Amino acid sequence: GGIITQTPKFLIGQEGQKLTLKCQQNFNHDTMYWYRQDSGKGLRLIYYSITENDLQKGDLSEGYDASREKKSSFSLTVTSAQKNEMAVFLCASSIDSSAETLYFGSGTRLTVL
Amino acid sequence: GEQVEQLPSILRVQEGSSASINCSYEDSASNYFPWYKQEPGENPKLIIDIRSNMERKQIQELIVLLDKKAKRFSLHITDTQPGDSAMYFCAANLDTNAYKVIFGKGTHLHVLP
Numbered sequence: 690g691g692i693i694t695q696t697p698k699f700l701i702g703q704e705g706q707k708l709t710l711k712c713q714q715n716f717n718h719d720t721m722y723w724y725r726q727d728s729g730k731g732l733r734l735i736y737y738s739i740t741e742n743d744l745q746k747g748d749l750s751e752g753y754d755a756s757r758e759k760k761s762s763f764s765l766t767v768t769s770a771q772k773n774e775m776a777v778f779l780c781a782s783s784i785d786s787s788a789e790t791l792y793f794g795s796g797t798r799l800t801v802l
Numbered sequence: 803g804e805q806v807e808q809l810p811s812i813l814r815v816q817e818g819s820s821a822s823i824n825c826s827y828e829d830s831a832s833n834y835f836p837w838y839k840q841e842p843g844e845n846p847k848l849i850i851d852i853r854s855n856m857e858r859k860q861i862q863e864l865i866v867l868l869d870k871k872a873k874r875f876s877l878h879i880t881d882t883q884p885g886d887s888a889m890y891f892c893a894a895n896l897d898t899n900a901y902k903v904i905f906g907k908g909t910h911l912h913v914l915p
Contacts (some may be wrong), residue, residue, distance in 0.1 A: 720901050729811070731907035732846070739901055747902065775838060779845065781899075790836065791903060793845035 690785040691716035691759070693794035695780050701800045704772040710797045711767045712780030718792075719785040721763040725749055727776040735778075738763055767799070806894050808906025816914050821879045823909045825892035828873065832894040835868060838905075841888040841890045850877070882913045 693714045702708045714721065719740050724732040724747075734747030736755035744755055754766040763780060776797050781791040808825045815821045817887045825835075836851035852866045852875065859866050865878040875894075879886055892906040 715907070723850065724836070724905070732905040734902065734904060737901060745901070748904075783903075790832075790848045790851070791838075791846075793847070795845050 690793070691718075693780055693782060695778075695794035695797050697797060698795065699798050699800075702767075702770045703802055704770060706770045706801075708767040708770055708799070710767075710778050710780075711801075712763045712765070712794055713761055714763075714778065714780075714782045714792075714794075715761065716782055716784070716792065717760070718759070718782035720783045721780040722783075723747075723763065723765045724754075724779045724781065725756060725759055726779055733763065743788065745786065759771065770799075771799040772801055774799065806892060806904050806906045808892050808909060810909060811907065812910045812912070814912045814914060815882050817884060818881055821882050821886070821911055821913070823877045823890055823892065823911075824874065825894075825896045825906050826872075826874045827896075828874065829894070832873075832896055834895045835866070836893050836903075837864075837866060837877050838891045838893065840891065840908075842888075846889075846891060861907065879911075881894045881912075884913050884915060887911055887913045 696711045722737040723735040733749045735749045737745050738757040741760045756764045775795045779796050780794040783789045833854040838846035839849045840846040850864045852868050863880045868875045890909045896902045
C-alpha cells in the first residue's frame with residue numbers, strides 16, 4: 690500500500706506571509722489534488738494536476754500557486770496569508786483517470802495570526 | 803455548472819434506523835459519484851461509489867442510488883451503528899476529460915444510542 694505525506698501538519702503564519710505546503714505520494718499516481726476544508730463548506734478544489742508539470746485551476750485558485758515538478762510531489766503556496774484565516778488543506782491523489790478513488794493525506798492545518 | 807449540492811447538513815438518527823443523504827449535480831457529463839466518510843481527526847476515505855452505467859449499488863449496509871435523468875444521487879445507511887457517526891461527503895466528477903472532482907458541503911451524521 691502507498692501513503693500520502695503532507696508537511697507540515699500544523700502551519701502558523703503571519704498576515705501577508707507567503708506559505709508553502711508540501712505533499713508527497715508513493716502510490717505512483719498520475720493525478721494529484723489540493724483541497725481546502727472549512728467548517729460548513731466542505732472540500733473546495735484549489736488546484737489539481739493530471740501529470741508531472743501539469744497544473745489545472747480549481748474553483749478556489751485565487752490567492753494560491755501550485756507546483757508539480759515531480760510525479761510524486763505537489764506543493765501549494767499561499768501567496769499572501771489572510772489574517773484570522775483558519776483552514777485544513779488536504780492533498781489527494783488518484784491513479785490516472787477522472788473516475789477513480791481519491792486517497793487523501795492527513796492534512797495541514799493553517800492558522801494565520 | 804460546477805456545483806454539487808448536499809442535504810441535509812446535519813442528520814440525527816436513532817441507532818438501528820436508516821439514514822439518507824441526498825445530493826444533486828448540474829453537469830450532465832458527470833459519470834462518477836463517490837461517497838467519502840471522514841471521522842473526527844481523520845482524512846476522508848472512500849466508502850462506496852457508483853458510475854453512470856448503474857442505478858443502484860450496495861456494499862453491506864451502504865446503498866447508493868443514481869437518477870441520471872434528475873441528476874440526483876443518494877446514500878442510504880441501513881441499520882445505523884454508533885460507528886457510522888461521521889461527516890459524509892458526496893462528490894462528482896464534472897467533466898470526463900478534466901479530472902475535476904467536486905465535493906458537496908458534507909453531512910454530519912449523528913447516530914444516537
